[in-house]
Amino acid sequence: MKPTKFSRFGTSHQAIWDWRAAGNFICGGAGSSLLAVSTFAAFPGVADGRLLLLAVLLIGAGLAFVWTEIGRPWRAFNVLFHPQTSWMTREAYVAALIVALLAAGAATGVAFLSHIASLAALLFLYCQGRILKAARGIPTWREPAIVPLIVATGLVEGLSLLVLIVTMQGAAVPAMFAALILLVALRAAAWLRYRSRMNASDMPLSTRRVLQSSHLAVLGVGTAVPLVAAALALAVPMAALAGALAALAAAVAGWHFKLLLITRAAQVQGYALGNKLRRGHPFAAR
Amino acid sequence: MTRYVMVADLNRCVGCQTCTASCKHTNATPPGVQWRKVLDVEMGEYPNVERLFMPVGCQHCSDPPCMEVCPSTATGQRKDGIVTIDYDLCIGCSYCAVACPYQARYKVEEARFAYSDGPTENEALRFDERRIGVAQKCTFCSDRVDAGLERGLTPGIDPDATPACANACIANALTFGDLEDRESNVSKLLTENTWFRMHEHLGTDPGFYYLWEEK
Secondary structure, eight states: OOOOTTSOBOOOBOOSSOHHHHHHHHHHHHHHHHHHHHHHHHTTSOOOHHHHHHHHHHHHHHHHHHHHHSSOGGGGGGGGGOTTTOHHHHHHHHHHHHHHHHHHHHHHOOHHHHHHHHHHHHHHHHHHHHHHHTOTTOHHHHOTTHHHHHHHHHHHHHHHHHHHHHHHTTOOOHHHHHHHHHHHHHHHHHHHHHHHHHHTTTOOHHHHHHHHHHHHIIIIIIIIHHHHHHHHHHHOTTOHHHHHHHHHHHHHHHHHHHHHHHHTSOBOOOBOOOSOOEESOTTTTO | OOOEEEEEETTTOOOOOHHHHHHHHHHTOOTTOOSEEEEEEEEEETTEEEEEEEEEEOOOOSSOHHHHHOTTSOEEEOTTSOEEEOTTTOOOOOHHHHHOTTOOOEEBSSOOOSSTTOOOHHHHHHOOGGGBTSEEOOOTTHHHHHHHHHTTOOTTTSGGGSOHHHHHOTTSOEEEEETTSTTSHHHHHHHHSEEEOTTGGGSOOOSEEEEOOOO
8 A cells, every 4th residue: 555645654563562461362262262162062061170170260361461461450340340331341241250150050060051151251252352343543453354353263272272182181073173174264264354454454564564474374374284184183083193283283373363463463553644624613514 | 512622733833842841741741651742744755745743642532442442431531522531440451542543541650750860849749649550641631621610711712721732832733622612712713724633534533633734
């Protein structure tokens, strides 16, 4: 896009949210998705309690990262004051709901509660996407295509963790590899859509470079390797390790993308002259 | 109804940063924090280059993205349009800062002063511990506006009811006033001149208008 006198200027990388914020999206995305996919895999029963515990710990770790980043940590509960419009508040409420439902499910043995918790986990993942979209000061975050991308990336991470764990336990089933192939393909589609939208925008050169390196990682490590390895695991029953490799590559690529998105591909909006010069009182049309 | 806005005349602004200095003096903002600042903008390519000076800061939007995302309700909006921060509620998550398309918000983690040997007399007098670890930004000098209104003064006309930056401007490039009043200083300026607002496409409805005659 050729610069004009109305182009944005003064863009610089935001230095406000750092790796700790990325940690929330990485751990929260993986944990919430692990909860959802492990419950789905065990449906209509209840997933292994250790998996559910790991999922909750990951969500908690993500929130703990954020807690270390806020300026007034002892006021942290004020985060709950604005559910009307703030997706950060909604994320906090959903996290609390997940913990409450899982605790109630563990205490009563009612499977339905953990099923509801897994739906809440998907909502948590959606909240994470909306948190980024609502950040209107960062063009790479506010792009609407970020929401399906964050959701898809989270789902891949959760399923990848599940595949890794069950493979280590020697209990991997072909359906998991098939699901991984499906989700990895979905994430690639979400990524390509996001990238094409960003390429069509006036993003700065530095952002373009970061997204280009992400492109190679997401499509190479995060898509091609998992697709081939998972297909091999499906085709050759003895090649379970290939499935683990697929899961590892898919998860690492997602985490790498999120880290870059928050810490390196987040140039601020900058400033610009308005290209709509008007004359007359702004309320004249009322 | 009242809607306070700022009008910046880019054809008048000389980039002297007196508004920046007066804001820093009035609000005792620490080094690196400029609630009001003036950008030195160069446009075009040699030899067809233009230069102008552009005052920026919080745009006191009608639809402020900072308020929408704030999880603690610390960011609010008065009936007169001024966007506020309740320092006692803010948790310092900086979500507002990444949501603001005008780079108007700051967070300071520890007390900092202009000189390393402690605060100046003015900084000591105006230091506010509540601003540490939370979001901060231009207030349109709402305390001056309110104090002036209590005395029956008119913001934008009477200096004691007008933001410090507009008072200090040597070129009369910054004008503060009530946009809802069709006879106000800002209404007349916008009626008689061409103007734009920054990043209007983002739907923020900013309360900062730039007068500009494009050459």
